[in-house]
Amino acid sequence: MNSQNTSNNIGWFQLMTPRDPDEEHRQASFLELFFDLCFVVAIAQAAAQLHHAVAEGHIVSGIINFSMVFFAIWWAWMNFTWFASAYDNDDIPFRIATFIQITGALILAAGVQQGFVNQNFNTIFIGYLVMRIALASLWVRAAFHDLPRKATNLRYAIGICVAMVGWGIMFALNYWPVWGFAIMVVVELAVPAWAEYADRTPWHPGHIAERYGLLTIIVLGESVLAATNAVQVALNEQGAEFNALLAVIVGGLLILFSFWWLYFSKSAHQFLTSRKRAFIWGYGHYFIFASVAAVGAGLAVNIDQVSAHTAISSSVASAAITVPVALFLFLLWGFHIRPHQTGWIHAVPFLVGSTVILATNLISPTILVTGLLTVGIVVCNEIIFRRDYILQES
DSSP states (O other): OOOOOOOOOSSOOOOOOOOOTTEEETOOOHHHHHHHHHHHHHHHOOOOOOOOHHHHOOOOHHHHHHHHHHHHHHHHHHHHHHHHHOOOOHHHHHHHHHHHHHHHHHHHHHHHHHHHHHHOOHHHHHHHHHHHHHHHHHHHHHHHHOGGGHHHHHHHHHHHHHHHHHHHHHHHHOOOHHHHHHHHHHHHHHHHHHHHHHHOOOOOHHHHHHHHHHHHHHHHHHHHHHHHHHHHHHHTOOOOHHHHHHHHHHHHHHHHHHHHHTTTTTTTTGGHHHHTHHHHHHHHHHHHHHHHHHHHHHHHHHHHHHTTTSSHHHHHHHHHHHHHHHHHHHHHHHIIIIGOOOOOOHHHHHHHHHHHHOOOOOSSSSHHHHHHHHHHHHHHHHHHHHHHHHHHHH
């Protein structure tokens, strides 16, 4: 199997044999990139609805609904990503199954507004069902082609189907309680742990790290788009004070640029060597991705606030940025930096910085100050890494 599935000589039907987890120069395929770009439509819808919920003062319900919707999006993306890392053979049936999952993601995106406004997750369920049926069929196919891991792959297929029965009960009752959702989240998260207990699937550490990095870039881009759309509205209606708007724009860009710099300061493939570490890192990214998307919504809220498009206070609007920024920094260190065993000195910029950022609600202009603080964390992080490099070379 070539490292990139981009050949024009695509087989109609090939054995779904495992990919080599030690394969050199393994990169994301063009189909995977297309898959990610289509998923960002659903992410953008969820972030936009969070923006509107916070701007209208429905903060608690907005956060709850966003957490629920974002889990469905992230979980479907993550399940396919790890499967493709182990079994992507790029034949015709695999491509069709991937297109079906993309279609499900678009159906899910169409139902996001109903989920936020009316707590009606029926359309989201239908889109999720389409994605999960396609993925379960791939696991069944892999089970018959990779006989040494047949038990593992069948466990994945069975677990997906059992979980869908649980979601289907809520769909049939048209009743979507938070407690029911929480139970089903536990069930969903338990499926990979149960399946991989039989035998580890041959996912590629470098490929997985790249796939997560690519989605991080896409979510960052979605945040830029959300802020740009809000700025356009503010400028068209000329309701914003220029200096305040400029402070939000500059501060927001500094935050997003810093996020990119910090995330890619270390590559996760170096420590994705065990099942336990992979689970913690992979699951932890739900909060990392969600906090980045929430920053985009928060930037839009703050632009609404300075242009008098929302009645919420400036402190609440500022918290829509400072809270997800602080969460991102803390979680990035916990899940992405700390596993490199870099020592507690590396924790100081992240932990102290996230704490200070939470206190910037008392300082104006909050977003600009927050942006400058994140740049400061980048500088400290680079100095510490450079120091370690020099000590290792000497």
